[in-house]
Amino acid sequence: QLVESGGGVVQPGKSLRLSCETSGFAFSDYPMHWFRQPPGKGLEWVAVISKEGSTTYSSDSMKGRLTISRDNSQSTLFLQMDRLRAEDTALYFCARGGIGGYSSFESPSDHWGQGTLVTVSS
Amino acid sequence: EIVLTQSPATLSVSPGQRATLSCRASQSVGSSLAWYQHKLGQAPRLLIFDASARATGIPARFSGTGSGTEFTLTISGLQSEDFGVYYCQQYKNWPPWTFGQGTKVEIK
Numbered sequence: 001q002l003v004e005s006g007g008g009v010v011q012p013g014k015s016l017r018l019s020c021e022t023s024g025f026a027f028s029d030y031p032m033h034w035f036r037q038p039p040g041k042g043l044e045w046v047a048v049i050s051k052e053g054s055t056t057y058s059s060d061s062m063k064g065r066l067t068i069s070r071d072n073s074q075s076t077l078f079l080q081m082d083r084l085r086a087e088d089t090a091l092y093f094c095a096r097g098g099i100g101g102y103s104s105f106e107s108p109s110d111h112w113g114q115g116t117l118v119t120v121s122s
Numbered sequence: 123e124i125v126l127t128q129s130p131a132t133l134s135v136s137p138g139q140r141a142t143l144s145c146r147a148s149q150s151v152g153s154s155l156a157w158y159q160h161k162l163g164q165a166p167r168l169l170i171f172d173a174s175a176r177a178t179g180i181p182a183r184f185s186g187t188g189s190g191t192e193f194t195l196t197i198s199g200l201q202s203e204d205f206g207v208y209y210c211q212q213y214k215n216w217p218p219w220t221f222g223q224g225t226k227v228e229i230k
Contacts, residue, residue, distance in 0.1 A: 002165075033219070043158075043166065043209055045219040057217040099171055100178065106213055108156035110177055112165040 002094050007116030010084055018116060020077035020094030027075035028052075031097035031105055034068060034079050036090035037115070044090075047079065048097065048105065062088070084120045091115040124148055124215050128208075128222035136230040141197040143225045145210035150190045154214035157186055157195045160224075161206040169208075170195060197227070205229050 006018040020032070034046040047058040047068040056068050067080040077094050095109035125148040135141045145155065157170040168177040170186035173193060183198045197204055210222040 042207075042224045043160070043211075043221045045217070045221070048217070048219070059218055093165070095166075099168070105216060106154065108158075108168055108171045108211055108213055109166075110168045110171075112167075114163070114165045 002096070002111060002113035004092060004094055004113045004116035007092065007118045009119045009121060011122050012085060012120055014084055014120075015080065015082045016084060016118060018079040018081070018092055018094075018118070020079075020113060022075045022077070022094075022096075025096070025111070027070075028072040030103040032068075032070060032077045033095045033097055033109060034077075035093045035095060035109075035112075036118075037093070038087070038090040043093075046092070049077070050105075051103065081118075084118075086120050089118060089120050091117050123218060124151060124212050124220050126210050126212060126220055126222035128210060128225050130225060131223075132226045132228065134228045134230045135197075135200045137200055137202055139200055141200050141204070141227055143195040143197075143208055143227075145188075145193040145195070145222050147191045147193070147212060149215075151212040151214035153189050154212055155186075155188070155193050156211045156213065157184075158209045158211065159204075159206050160209060166209070200227075200229070202229055 033048045049056045049068045069078045093115045095112040099110045127146045129144045153173040155173045158166045160166040174186045185196045207224045
């Protein structure tokens with residue numbers, strides 16, 4: 001199970017930290033992703049972090065404005081978003097990278113949360 | 123960045139009929155393509171991975187074919203619970219992990 005939290009309404013230029021609490025699988029064995037869905041639009045990848053947390057990648061649209069991190073002892077994923085813009089308004093999902101017992105960057109995501117809504121508005 | 127183009131944008135299908143969804147990649151992704159079903163307010167659901175393998179618990183009426191740049195998701199004997207938006211995703215060339223723009227399946 002994956003449960004996102006931390007969303008809300010925030011003014012442009014402000015920051016927000018999202019969390020994704022997980023259970024039911026070996027969190028430290030999987031890379032973890034953040035995806036988002038802007039209102040009325042499709043799914044978009046945001047960022048990924050390796051199992052150990054040593055490697056991260058982020059989308060060009062948010063590069064330099066976000067930090068993805070994880071606490072394997074708490075089975076929790078985080079997304080720190082800074083200097084938020086109106087175009088960052090979206091439903092943000094966390095998902096694990098892998099299928100069943102197979103985990104890799106080169107894999108789809110078989111388990112997702114239901115998302116937390118971030119609204120950037122003055 | 124690999125661009126995925128899905129067609130059609132919307133598909134209206136009667137229960138029991140077949141739905142055929144297409145996904146075209148701007149360059150080869152081999153077989154590293156997945157299909158998801160997404161309903162409003164729910165988590166996206168992985169249906170197909172590696173172009174043609176069904177994910178755990180996915181009914182046999184969902185099938186995927188293709189490789190390289192052309193892929194198809196077929197829903198045989200559409201059921202009322204199959205409405206939603208379907209996305210293809212490539213995981214061959216990353217970052218980024220990219221999605222198509224989605225096909226909305228409506229029950230006629």
